[in-house]
Amino acid sequence: MLQYQDPTTKNSLPGQTGWNYFDRRGLRAAVRWKPIDGMTEDFAYDVGRDANSPSPASF
Known part of the structure; x- marks a missing residue:
């Protein structure tokens, strides 16, 4: 699973990620063995893995 969204609102602090950004990744593997x-x-x-920043409306 991959899900990504660029920030929708700019963060005015230098070097900081904007608001409402997310980068989510996931993996699942399954095996059935009949010996x-x-x-x-x-x-x-x-x-x-989930990296995100909150939406400004959530404050």
Whole structure:
């Protein structure tokens, strides 16, 4: 999963990210393993990252 949005409002502080910015990333992997009849192993892994700045209206 990838989701990105540039800032919608400029931040007047130098070097700071603008308001209402987000950069979200996620990954999920799943495997089903059947080593012998009658035995099933399910493995899953997921990871996510969320970098954002608040909307000015949320203050």
